[in-house]
Amino acid sequence: MTDNAPRLPDHTVTLTRGAPIPLLGFGTWQIKGQDAVRATSTALEAGYRHLDTATVYGNEGEVGRALADSGVPRDDVFLTTKCPPNRAGRELDTLRESLELLRTDHVDLWLIHWPGGDSTDAEMWRAFVEAREAGLAREIGVSNFEVSLLDEITKATGAAPAVNQIEWSPLLFDAATLVEHRARDIALEGYSALRGGTLQHPAILEIAERIGRTPAQVIIRWHLQHEVIVIPKSAHAERIRSNADVAGFSLSDEDMAALDGLGTR
Secondary structure (H helix, E strand, C coil): CCCCCCCCCCCEEECCCCCEEECECEECCCCCHHHHHHHHHHHHHHCCCEEECCHHHCCHHHHHHHHHHHCCCHHHCEEEEEECHHHCCCHHHHHHHHHHHHCCCCEEEEEECCCCCCCHHHHHHHHHHHHHHCCCEEEEEEECCCHHHHHHHHHHHCCCCCEEEEECCHHHCCHHHHHHHHHCCCEEEEECCCCCCHHHCHHHHHHHHHHCCCHHHHHHHHHHHCCCEECCCCCCHHHHHHHHCCCCCCCCHHHHHHHHHHHHC
């Protein structure tokens, strides 16, 4: 570690089967080819120990290569990928393809990427439970699911998702959503935290300037203090490191409340 190395948070939440997931992860959506290798390598060098990818991202091979070449032990990294609903009926084959590309014998979290509709979701969820029981995925979850759909697949299979990954930021904050997930012991994971105008919002800019942090760091720190998993992505090395440098400060109760309030406007 050098003096200017990022200070990463060590916050984790424990999922339903006992796996600890770092609250801060590195997202890889829209990063392809050599850019994906470089960005993932930079993230691992900076200290990220949680990587998020997906079948439809088309970069699992690059993420796997970066992880394999990093020298970081596989067991030290929480690895997530996702299966799209158009692979219904071929879920386990899809996962095995992902594992081959990622150069690992299991993922730490496997998600249904978005709802498939009709009976697809419950049928896919049964295959996900099978994958978990076979040791191919330590934890299983979903993405972009409404609470009613979480309840539907849980009732159909007797197994609740460990995680629901949804779009989330101060501008989308909804206290009821947090309460509903926690009541079901389902961890909330947010994506696209740095999109949708968050980095330019006057209230976020004011807090960032006042405490000497970047708007992105303020947004990421807000997630951590709510114990919501956050997976900022960037292909730029300096931003990757800056986004991780969120352990050296905290937001006041007043600033947290002000940020929460942005979701009600």
